[in-house]
Amino acid sequence: MPVDTSYAGREYPPNAVYEVSRVKLAEFAGAVGASHPAHTDPAAAQALGHPDVIAPPTFAVVVAQRAEAQLFEDEAAGIDFSRVVHADERFTHHRPIRAGDRLVTVLHVDSIVERAGLAMISTRAEIASEDGEPVATVRSTLAVRPEESA
Numbered sequence: 608m609p610v611d612t613s614y615a616g617r618e619y620p621p622n623a624v625y626e627v628s629r630v631k632l633a634e635f636a637g638a639v640g641a642s643h644p645a646h647t648d649p650a651a652a653q654a655l656g657h658p659d660v661i662a663p664p665t666f667a668v669v670v671a672q673r674a675e676a677q678l679f680e681d682e683a684a685g686i687d688f689s690r691v692v693h694a695d696e697r698f699t700h701h702r703p704i705r706a707g708d709r710l711v712t713v714l715h716v717d718s719i720v721e722r723a724g725l726a727m728i729s730t731r732a733e734i735a736s737e738d739g740e741p742v743a744t745v746r747s748t749l750a751v752r753p754e755e756s757a
C-alpha cells in the first residue's frame with residue numbers, strides 16, 4: 608500500500624504527558640556521550656541557573672518520537688516502518704528540557720511528497736509543558752522507500 612498523501616496537513620491531538628526524570632536524562636546523556644555535569648548533577652545545573660538537571664539538546668527526539676508513533680501506527684497512512692529511512696532532524700529549543708518537566712506534544716504532518724516511488728514525509732512535533740509553555744520544536748524528514756518489485 609502506498610503512503611496516503613492526503614495525510615499532509617494533518618494535526619494529531621496532544622499525546623499523553625511525558626514525565627522527564629533525572630534517571631532518563633542521565634541514561635540518555637550516557638548513551639550519547641553528553642558529559643556536561645548539568646545533565647546529571649543537580650548542583651551543577653543549579654549553578655548555571657536551572658532548577659534541576661537539563662537534557663542534552665537531542666533528548667527532544669525521545670519526546671517527539673512518542674508523538675510520531677501516532678502517524679506510524681495509523682494503518683490507513685500506509686507507512687511501512689520497515690521501509691522508513693531517517694533523512695533529517697532539526698531542533699529549535701525555546702528553553703532546556705529539565706527533570707520534573709511534564710511534556711505534551713502535538714504532531715503536525717507538514718508535507719508528503721512522492722518522487723519516483725519514494726515518499727518524503729516532513730513532520731513537526733511541537734513540545735510544550737503541560738501548562739502550554741513552548742519547550743521545543745522537532746522537525747523531521749523521513750523517506751519511505753517503495754515496496755520491492757516481486
